[in-house]
Amino acid sequence: MKSYYPIPFLARNSLPLLEKRFLPALDKLGKTCHVYLTRDHAAFLHNLLNGHGLHSVAQFRREALFDDYRISSQNDDRIAFAVDVSLLNRAVRSAATVCCGSSSDGSNNRLQIKLVKKLPPNCTQPMPFLTFETRGYKSAVIHDVPISKPLSKTQVLELQSALETAQDLPQTLVQAPDLVQLQNFVDRMKYLGDSLNVFISKYGDLHVEVSATLISLGAEFRKLMVIGEKADAPAEDQNLSAQSRSSRSILRGDGQSVQVSVKHFAKSLQCHLAKPDCAFYGIAPQGSCLTVIFQFFIPGTHQTDKSISLHCRLPVLDPGSS
Incomplete structure (x- = not known):
């Protein structure tokens, strides 16, 4: 076994965050994703390196997931690889079982993650794995998750560029109604x-x-909370049909409309499994995509937890139709 990147200890209190919330949600968005680790953040990225399907970004500040965080690589301390989300969740679930069941307070438990090369049975070439090594009070478990070969420097730069592009926000965001209700x-x-x-x-x-x-089957939600550019609805539009109000709003430049895949929209709603406190919808300039931003609050407050972020971008079926 060869360990070719040191990756830090996963914080015990981050296990429920991953096991119970984010990984089940990410598994619904797509079978595989990229794990991207930098000096300050860890991210799970769906489809950022291709133009197909729903794009998603789940990003965490290092202190939200890790204890004793140290990372190094030849790519400016950036590491990225592809992984099967369900296998990753299985390993985290196994680690959570050991950590929670080994001692009453978990004080003796440490979960270290290593990026290693191992020679699998019946193979002649070593393969890369993400290894979870959990040491409890009376037991220890090592769980290997197969991953892709770590991305090259060029690929990492491409992934970073795509991530930066994905951070661009629409000029207007409206708060979504209850996500479970919308999903139904x-x-x-x-x-x-x-x-x-x-x-x-x-x-x-x-x-x-x-x-x-x-x-036709539709639903209209009005007078939702708006972040960004907002305007007052004209009084003369109040008694018009939803279609008429929409058309007049678009002509004024106060509204946008896009067409997306029902399948993609339904998938994005699966992010309710991550238990966000609220969500916002917005349409990018020129109607290039539909963006859904999920917001998380610091427990017991209504203040945004800036250490955690999650958003999706849905490709439009007819770009520029807005």
């Missing part, structure tokens, strides 16, 4: 068609609709 509604919608029309305005309107040959 979309579950009924998906039998009508494959595409979903999403309209967002500076007035705090969110309108989603699926249309089929003989029927």
Whole structure:
């Protein structure tokens, strides 16, 4: 076994955050993701290196996940690799069982992560693994998770560039209604068609609709909280239909509409498994994508926990239609 990057100790109180919340949510978004580690952050990234499918970014400051954080590499202390999310969650779940079951307070437990090369059975070439080494009061468990070869310097720079691009926020964000309620509604919608029309305005309107040959099914939410550019809804529009209000808002430049995959929209709603405190929807300039930002509060407060972030970008089916 060869360890070719030292990776730090995972904090015991971060295990429920990963096992019970984020990894189950990320598993619903896609089978594999990139794990990206830097001096200050750890991130789980879906589809940032290709233009297909739903993009997601879950990012944590190092203190939110790790104790005794030390990392080094020849790529400016940046390490990235692809991993099967379900296998990663299984390893974290196993580690959580050992840590929580070995002693009453967990004070003797340490969980170290190592990036290693091992020779698997019936293989002639060593393969890379992410190894979880958990030492409890009376037991120790080593769990190997197969990963891709760590990304090259060029690939890491490309991933970093894509991550920076993904941080750009729409000019207007509206707070979503209850995510579980919205998911139940979309579950009924998906039998009508494959595409979903999403309209967002500076007035705090969110309108989603699926249309089929003989029927349309939609839901409209009004006077939602707005972050960023906002405007007052014209009084003369109040008694108009949702479609008429949407059209007039777009003509004024106060609203945007995009068409996305029902499947992608439903997948993004699975992020409720990460237990965010609220979510916001926004449409990027020129209608290039639909963005969903999930917000987490410091427990017991309504202050944003800036050590944790999660957002998704849904590709549009007809760019520029807004």
